[in-house]
Amino acid sequence: MTKKQQKIILLFAISLIFINPIQSFAQGFAGPSRVSGNFQFDGQLYRSDTLIGAPEVNEQMLMNSFANLLFTKGDFTAGLRFEYYLNPIKGYDTKPTGIGMPYRFMTYKTGDFEVTAGSFYEQFGNGLILRAYEDWNLGVDNFLDGLRVKFNPAEGIALKGVYGKQRYFWDHSPGIVRGIDADFSINDLVNFMKESSVRVFAGAGMVSKYQQDELIIPKPGYRYNLPENVPAYSGRLNLSSSNFNFISEYAYKMNDPSSINGFIYKPGQSLYLSATYFRPGLSLMASAKHTDNMSYKSRRTESTTLDINFLPPLTKQHTYNLSAMYPYATQPNGEVAFQGQIIYTIKRRTKIGGNYGTFITANYAIVNSLNRKSIDNDTPIGEKGTLGYKAALFDMGDEKYFRDLNIEISRRMNRDLKVTLQYLNLLYNIDVIEGHPGEPNVKANIGIADIQYRLTPTKTLRFEYQHLLTKQDKGNWAMALVEYTIAPKWSFSISDSYNYGNPESDQKRHYYNATMGYTHHSSRIALAWGRQREGIVCVGGVCRYVPASSGLTITITSSF
Amino acid sequence: MRKIILLLTVLIAGYVSMAQSGEKTFHKIPSAVVKTIDGRDFNTANIENDEKPIILSFWALWCTPCMRELSAIAEVYEDWVEETGVKLIAVSIDDSRSTSKVLPTVQGKNWEYDVLLDPNGDFKRAMNVNQIPHNFIINGKGEIVWQHTSFSEGSQQQLINLVRKLNAGEDISDH
Numbered sequence: 001m002t003k004k005q006q007k008i009i010l011l012f013a014i015s016l017i018f019i020n021p022i023q024s025f026a027q028g029f030a031g032p033s034r035v036s037g038n039f040q041f042d043g044q045l046y047r048s049d050t051l052i053g054a055p056e057v058n059e060q061m062l063m064n065s066f067a068n069l070l071f072t073k074g075d076f077t078a079g080l081r082f083e084y085y086l087n088p089i090k091g092y093d094t095k096p097t098g099i100g101m102p103y104r105f106m107t108y109k110t111g112d113f114e115v116t117a118g119s120f121y122e123q124f125g126n127g128l129i130l131r132a133y134e135d136w137n138l139g140v141d142n143f144l145d146g147l148r149v150k151f152n153p154a155e156g157i158a159l160k161g162v163y164g165k166q167r168y169f170w171d172h173s174p175g176i177v178r179g180i181d182a183d184f185s186i187n188d189l190v191n192f193m194k195e196s197s198v199r200v201f202a203g204a205g206m207v208s209k210y211q212q213d214e215l216i217i218p219k220p221g222y223r224y225n226l227p228e229n230v231p232a233y234s235g236r237l238n239l240s241s242s243n244f245n246f247i248s249e250y251a252y253k254m255n256d257p258s259s260i261n262g263f264i265y266k267p268g269q270s271l272y273l274s275a276t277y278f279r280p281g282l283s284l285m286a287s288a289k290h291t292d293n294m295s296y297k298s299r300r301t302e303s304t305t306l307d308i309n310f311l312p313p314l315t316k317q318h319t320y321n322l323s324a325m326y327p328y329a330t331q332p333n334g335e336v337a338f339q340g341q342i343i344y345t346i347k348r349r350t351k352i353g354g355n356y357g358t359f360i361t362a363n364y365a366i367v368n369s370l371n372r373k374s375i376d377n378d379t380p381i382g383e384k385g386t387l388g389y390k391a392a393l394f395d396m397g398d399e400k401y402f403r404d405l406n407i408e409i410s411r412r413m414n415r416d417l418k419v420t421l422q423y424l425n426l427l428y429n430i431d432v433i434e435g436h437p438g439e440p441n442v443k444a445n446i447g448i449a450d451i452q453y454r455l456t457p458t459k460t461l462r463f464e465y466q467h468l469l470t471k472q473d474k475g476n477w478a479m480a481l482v483e484y485t486i487a488p489k490w491s492f493s494i495s496d497s498y499n500y501g502n503p504e505s506d507q508k509r510h511y512y513n514a515t516m517g518y519t520h521h522s523s524r525i526a527l528a529w530g531r532q533r534e535g536i537v538c539v540g541g542v543c544r545y546v547p548a549s550s551g552l553t554i555t556i557t558s559s560f
Numbered sequence: 561m562r563k564i565i566l567l568l569t570v571l572i573a574g575y576v577s578m579a580q581s582g583e584k585t586f587h588k589i590p591s592a593v594v595k596t597i598d599g600r601d602f603n604t605a606n607i608e609n610d611e612k613p614i615i616l617s618f619w620a621l622w623c624t625p626c627m628r629e630l631s632a633i634a635e636v637y638e639d640w641v642e643e644t645g646v647k648l649i650a651v652s653i654d655d656s657r658s659t660s661k662v663l664p665t666v667q668g669k670n671w672e673y674d675v676l677l678d679p680n681g682d683f684k685r686a687m688n689v690n691q692i693p694h695n696f697i698i699n700g701k702g703e704i705v706w707q708h709t710s711f712s713e714g715s716q717q718q719l720i721n722l723v724r725k726l727n728a729g730e731d732i733s734d735h
Contacts, residue, residue, distance in 0.1 A: 038688040126656040283664035312657035343668025460713035487714030559688035
């Protein structure tokens with residue numbers, strides 16, 4: 001921790017002591033005071049396990065930990081977070097090393113006006129031009145450090161302004177980010193819409209990043225003429241009624257040559273559309289997403305972090321061990337995606353639905369490359385230093401990136417027994433998605449059975465059996481899990497994932513695991529012992545690669 | 561030495577803040593701006609249920625125990641409401657990947673909960689939620705009187721028992 005950070009903490013803590021007992025005359029400080037917080041400790045003890053390709057860990061134990069403190073009094077809130085990475089757990093390239101207090105903020109809210117100074121998280125629309133967020137499990141934290149102002153000038157208008165620098169490990173990004181956003185609730189603004197059963201929402205935003213010019217040489221005797229200011233704009237329109245919902249957002253980014261797009265000067269664009277029809281017990285959803293050159297970072301040459309915006313994949317997030325083995329991640333340089341989904345409940349106390357009802361979910365997604373066309377006869381597609389290529393909205397290219405057909409049926413058979421069955425058929429372009437050049441697309445069929453049996457009102461047994469069949473990559477897998485829980489405090493499980501189909505006979509490994517968890521109110525301690533296979537962990541469409549590891553994992557979490 | 565002063569000051573500050581009076585103090589729901597499932601802005605400080613209890617449940621579509629919990633409660637929710645007047649408000653922390661799928665899922669599964677969307681995580685951070693599912697019980701005065709994280713089959717029974725005790729005037733904060 002630096003001297004400057006120590007001074008800040010000291011000032012903050014001293015101010016807490018004085019604000020409390022003194023009766024404040026300032027209106028904004030009236031009201032009860034509250035100190036609250038939360039913390040999490042993740043530790044991993046590593047065991048040498050060369051058989052699964054686990055890397056050597058000299059420290060033997062690695063840890064990631066944080067503690068948040070929040071102080072609220074009346075209209076005033078302040079908070080800070082301590083973080084410790086001693087040293088960062090393997091697989092987290094975006095976590096810094098050491099001890100720090102990077103996140104600290106103060107917010108003052110009064111009536112229609114709110115100001116935040118310090119670190120904050122924010123999103124414009126669906127995040128296509130701005131999203132500052134954090135996900136601890138993924139190792140993502142790109143908060144904006146600076147100033148944010150929120151202002152509601154009238155009923156139905158919400159304005160936001162942000163100005164600052166992004167978090168970059170313990171430091172700040174070289175680029176400056178500034179943006180404004182407006183959200184309109186049309187029903188509150190237009191007289192004849194006030195009584196309408198259809199609600200209309202519109203929004204518009206603009207973000208601009210500034211990064212000083214730098215010398216980047218594409219070939220001897222040349223340098224890039226780099227834009228220092230790069231703006232991005234977005235517009236959105238949402239409609240909702242009692243049976244229908246429509247979400248749309250269009251984003252446009254000016255020329256932004258960077259390492260990610262190969263230093264082309266083409267503007268980027270993205271269009272997201274989603275329509276849902278629904279009534280109790282049935283929903284039908286169709287969505288489409290076009291992404292073209294939309295990587296937007298606050299450092300031109302950055303490859304892993306510093307994203308200003310967020311490009312969510314359209315595809316469904318899978319949550320079982322084997323169904324999540326090949327997760328799709330948005331390709332920021334370009335893709336075209338479509339998805340359809342049905343969720344249906346067969347009513348309870350009917351012949352087909354059974355006593356308790358049957359729930360069916362079916363989902364189909366396709367993602368292909370963009371159909372890129374050359375800008376003229378002399379320039380190859382994607383040539384650095386040029387406009388790159390042309391691509392029309394929703395013009396699908398020939399290269400398949402992802403296909404996902406999945407069906408889930410869930411039914412309670414009787415008072416004690418509940419069964420869920422899932423089937424998936426996937427096509428996964430491992431070459432493009434994971435960067436394994438030359439490897440063929442993975443085609444997999446996956447079946448999952450999840451059976452829950454209640455022994456007593458508080459003791460339950462749960463079985464999972466999963467099977468993955470594929471002729472590519474690592475071949476077939478079979479997985480079984482048994483979980484025993486004593487509500488509300490205890491849970492135990494043992495599981496094994498067996499890669500019996502690996503084409504290399506000495507790689508047919510068992511990845512066994514035993515876990516134990518204890519919860520008391522909002523505190524929880526969990527232990528896991530065993531082998532973790534190398535793979536991808538995804539949360540919300542952002543993925544990180546996890547190397548193989550073996551040993552003991554401890555997680556302690558609490559909030560107060 | 562400097563670090564010891566720092567630590568002591570923080571500890572004193574924490575103690576002074578918490579030791580306001582000898583009685584147990586419960587806090588009201590903090591204010592954060594979230595969205596209702598039909599797209600309108602909503603301030604969480606306005607959460608109320610006519611002075612009857614509220615269960616606040618933080619969840620996400622990708623959180624399997626959360627889905628199991630909300631599905632399990634859906635089977636008995638009507639009875640819960642009739643008996644105790646409780647309202648369950650399910651706060652989704654799904655981000656824009658799955659925000660658009662929250663409404664179709666809630667409608668398709670015929671859940672009758674009030675659903676709020678918190679994609680920016682403002683409400684989650686203000687409530688100090690780390691891991692989901694994380695449930696809170698709010699009493700008739702809008703005060704947070706109990707909380708619990710994680711779910712295992714059978715926990716929902718504990719939840720409704722606590723709501724019944726709350727209605728009977730008992731203090732449930734230590735359960």
